């Protein structure tokens with residue numbers, strides 16, 4: 598059952614290492630099959646090198662184990678809530694990638710400072726509020742999902758396929774497990790560039806004479822729409838990234 602998805606999710610998890618997005622086992626990828634309403638997710642604490650499609654864990658949207666001998670990722674309840682809330686997403690990647698996590702720990706959104714960012718994310722990458730002590734004690738992982746969903750009350754998860762959980766790290770999604778990893782790669786790249794941009798102007802910012810310049814909204818609009826939606830014209834006609842919504 599779900600053999601193709603298990604293979605894709607296994608490869609997507611292994612790709613986290615290839616893209617230098619994880620240290621030790623600090624990250625996980627899942628994929629969602631909308632027909633069966635089942636989630637395939639990395640087993641908790643297992644090294645990426647050891648992963649095989651057979652070791653992937655299958656759970657339903659209530660967290661019941663459906664297949665697999667290993668315990669699923671400790672973040673499974675967060676993934677479950679995102680699949681329930683952001684209808685249409687097919688993959689989720691959670692990492693502690695360095696620059697994305699620096700912004701999450703600073704509890705700062707990643708500002709949209711240039712077209713590299715605008716090509717991929719339609720505006721600043723948002724940061725959640727911190728969880729309360731009660732939320733941590735009464736269902737930490739599910740409540741991590743809840744603060745993400747709360748933050749997206751006025752945001753579109755299609756045009757903004759990423760979030761920073763305050764004091765924690767990024768969660769990124771997409772139409773498939775593979776695409777969610779690609780979005781995590783993009784997030785890390787724009788976070789690194791934004792930090793370098795902000796640091797290079799830091800002295801002037803401290804003196805109050807300069808601040809990092811946010812990208813003009815019309816350039817953001819142009820770059821995002823070149824790659825996303827019905828008016829997209831980036832890439833080749835058969836290239837799905839030209840019409841991909843996430």
Ligand SMILES: O=C(CO)[C@@H](O)[C@@H](O)COP(=O)(O)O
Nearest residue numbers: 622623624625641642670671
């Ligand atoms: O966020 C964290 C740790 O802070 C976890 O995502 C990370 O260690 C991965 O956990 P799993 O091995 O997927 O259970």
